[in-house]
Amino acid sequence: MHHLFKFLTTSVLACALSCSFFGPDQPALATSYSETEIYGPSTVEAVEVHFHRYHTNLSNREIRRVAEVLVEQCEILDLDRDTMLAVIRVESGFNNFAISRVGALGLMQIMPFTGEMLAKDLGIPWSDKKQLFDPELNVRMGTAYLRQLHDKYENWDKALAAYNWGPARIDWKLANGRGLPRQYVDRIYASSFALN
Numbered sequence: 001m002h003h004l005f006k007f008l009t010t011s012v013l014a015c016a017l018s019c020s021f022f023g024p025d026q027p028a029l030a031t032s033y034s035e036t037e038i039y040g041p042s043t044v045e046a047v048e049v050h051f052h053r054y055h056t057n058l059s060n061r062e063i064r065r066v067a068e069v070l071v072e073q074c075e076i077l078d079l080d081r082d083t084m085l086a087v088i089r090v091e092s093g094f095n096n097f098a099i100s101r102v103g104a105l106g107l108m109q110i111m112p113f114t115g116e117m118l119a120k121d122l123g124i125p126w127s128d129k130k131q132l133f134d135p136e137l138n139v140r141m142g143t144a145y146l147r148q149l150h151d152k153y154e155n156w157d158k159a160l161a162a163y164n165w166g167p168a169r170i171d172w173k174l175a176n177g178r179g180l181p182r183q184y185v186d187r188i189y190a191s192s193f194a195l196n
Helices: 002-020 035-039 043-052 060-077 081-092 112-122 129-133 135-153 156-165 167-175 183-195
Strands: none
Touching: 043 060, 043 081, 060 081, 060 135, 081 135, 081 156, 081 183, 112 129, 112 135, 129 135, 135 156, 135 167, 156 167, 156 183
């Protein structure tokens, strides 16, 4: 029994040592797992998933590029990614060619006069409202506009209400002691939680 115990102990120790060290010609063991499988999808891949759930009218390549732009804008402008995705979901249902009954266009449903103003602010050449169907441009403008509104109101409820109603109407409501319209704001928050 003693010999068996000694044999097993020696074998286990030898195995442990041989598994811990590699000779000069022996590479370390490679894993078959990708970084995505270990850490989960990257932020860009997580955004892509949401676009693929809906009828976007965008190719896979366009979806990838829009996801990259959205992630980049959220980092640069210090915006919450899930809130921006919720705005896209509520505004257009991720349909790149969405047109509202009042004439707002694209993923983030930007009005042409707002798009022209934003293009000037952002140094983007402006030719006509059809540019708002460019998904990358639309996301750049929509996120920049939301950043401007938040900087103005210093409050996400007011910024989101102004994005939906227009800042002039929200300013009038606030100046006249009217309550802030909640329906759109609440839809964004509810959609943001649903996207997680």
